Amino acid sequence: MHIGNTAAIVTGGGSGLGAATAAALAKAGASVYALDLAGAIETAPEVAGVTYVPADVTDPEQVRAAVATAAGGDAPLRIVVNCAGIGPSARILGKSGLHDLALYAKVVQINLVGTFNVLALAAEAIARTEADGDGQRGVIVNTASVAAFEGQVGQAAYSSSKGGVVGLNLPAARDLAQYGIRVNTIAPGIVDTPMLATVSEEFRAGLAAGVPFPKRLARPDEYAQLVLAIVGHDYINGEVIRMDGALRMAPR
Template sequence: MQLDNTAALVTGGASGLGAATAKALAEQGATVFAVDLKNGIDQAPEVEGVRYVAADVTDPGQVRAAVEEAAGAGVPLRTVVNCAGIGPSARILGKRGVHDLALYAKVVQINLIGSFNVLALAAEAIARTEADEHGQRGVIINTASIAAFDGQIGQAAYSSSKGGIVGLTLPAARDLAQHGIRVCTIAPGIVETPMLATVSEEFRASLAAGVPFPQRLARPEEYAKLALAIVDHDYLNGETIRMDGALRMAPR
């Protein structure tokens, strides 16, 4: 599918995976709408071809408004990439007692329900566009994690939310096939994002040492490159792709 003269919407677009993906899509000729919370947008750099839109992915009204803005750009909305998410850590039974239920619900609400909210409302808009000569209208890429398969101690909430993304992939692709919309998921390993900015260089080095090859952390630009490959490859559909250097996480 071609990106030139189309619109794209990227959640979590002000930093990390989302920012790298928004930039990469813009460089390929797409008009990109980077959706994020207002405080994230306030700190985001200006990027040619990228327009920032403040919205909470869990709020249907705000997401609908963001989708309508992207769909009204004068070119067809073809690409959606869900990168918004959080990853707090807590054990089911820890020193402070039972895992906080509100925290568990918040992680699932943002990571899984937020992604579904964007997917569904964006699909509605994409389905209204004119299909290309191959019957294609668009592609939606969600972000899971290898924690969906190899959840570590303290990742009960995070792994649940990302496992839900993996489980959503195939039925979403089947649901949206009649509209010419593909759905795929990327499951990254350990990526050098703002989430890791607060840990020491020594700790980052120890994380990198556990990756079989290449023995380093992944880069946001590599996620973006894979997203572009999925957009370009018309026969990729209903699949979750691990991007992890063959890493399989240990319990801790």
């Protein structure tokens, strides 16, 4: 799948993995529509080829409108990358009491239901485009986490949501195969995103030391590089790819 002269949607595009991916796709020649909450867009960097669209991924009407915007330009909508997500920590039974059910539901709603919402509505629009010579119409890349496989203490909600994204991957690829749409998922390890900006350098060094090799945190641009590789590799479909430096998370 060629990236140039296509339209792409990236959720969570205001910062972190989403911002890096939006910039990389734009540099490769795509017209990128970066979806994020209004507050995140206000502080997002200006990038040539990237148009910011305020949208809550859990809201069907907002996402439908954003997809219509992306699909309504001169270039066909071919690429969708789901990066939007949250990762609060809470134990099932903690010092402050029982895990808040509303918090659990919120994490699943944003990370899993939001991913499905964007995937489904974007696939509907992509399916209406004209296929290329190989019958291809588009590529969707979702974001899971190594926590889907090795959730740590306090990650019950987050691991549940990301495990759901992993479980969604193969049936989505099979469902959308008849339309020439591939679906893959990236499961990052510890990435140096704004979510880690508040922790100390000592703590960050400790995290990096636990990675077998290379002994450092991953960079958002490395996630974006993998997205571009998946888009360009026509035979990668229904796959979950770990990007973690061979890290396997300990219980805590």
